[in-house]
Amino acid sequence: MKIDLLPIIDSKGSQLPIKCQVSVSDGDIDARSDVSGEVVNSSGTLEIKADVKAIIKSVCARCLKPVTETIEFKINDVVGEDGITLNGTVLDMGDVVRQNVFLNIPLKFICSEDCKGLCAGCGANLNTDKCSCGDEEIDERFAALKKLLD
Numbered sequence: 001m002k003i004d005l006l007p008i009i010d011s012k013g014s015q016l017p018i019k020c021q022v023s024v025s026d027g028d029i030d031a032r033s034d035v036s037g038e039v040v041n042s043s044g045t046l047e048i049k050a051d052v053k054a055i056i057k058s059v060c061a062r063c064l065k066p067v068t069e070t071i072e073f074k075i076n077d078v079v080g081e082d083g084i085t086l087n088g089t090v091l092d093m094g095d096v097v098r099q100n101v102f103l104n105i106p107l108k109f110i111c112s113e114d115c116k117g118l119c120a121g122c123g124a125n126l127n128t129d130k131c132s133c134g135d136e137e138i139d140e141r142f143a144a145l146k147k148l149l150d
């Protein structure tokens with residue numbers, strides 16, 4: 001959503017509504033954000049105040065299972081600061097939301113706190129599959145012990 005701020009740039013106390021949806025993708029992350037709020041001319045400073053509800057689709061950092069999470073946060077930025085610039089008098093809310101989404105979401109998603117992840121040995125998903133890598137480890141130790149005894 002692009003908003004032309006011209007109507008409020010010289011008019012202190014005036015405001016323009018923000019209502020848009022922004023999709024952001026980066027690597028494993030796919031976010032759809034509903035944004036609503038306003039741009040306010042507060043004593044000559046243009047402030048962006050908005051509520052964001054983002055539905056994030058990603059993958060579990062441990063087992064790679066798809067994960068969907070909803071995250072809510074507020075945008076509280078000032079035009080001319082916080083890395084926000086205008087193109088003439090036009091504000092690109094897409095850029096503002098994109099920036100804020102990546103500031104507010106976790107670096108890693110996991111499907112559940114006790115996700116066992118994938119076996120480093122054979123790649124089996126340890127939440128659903130059993131693998132014998134652990135057993136072999138014991139066998140190896142046994143073998144070493146046996147060697148000593150021999």
Ligand SMILES: [Zn+2]
Nearest residue numbers: 060063111115
């Ligand atoms: Zn997982």
Ligand SMILES: [Zn+2]
Nearest residue numbers: 119122131133
């Ligand atoms: Zn394994």
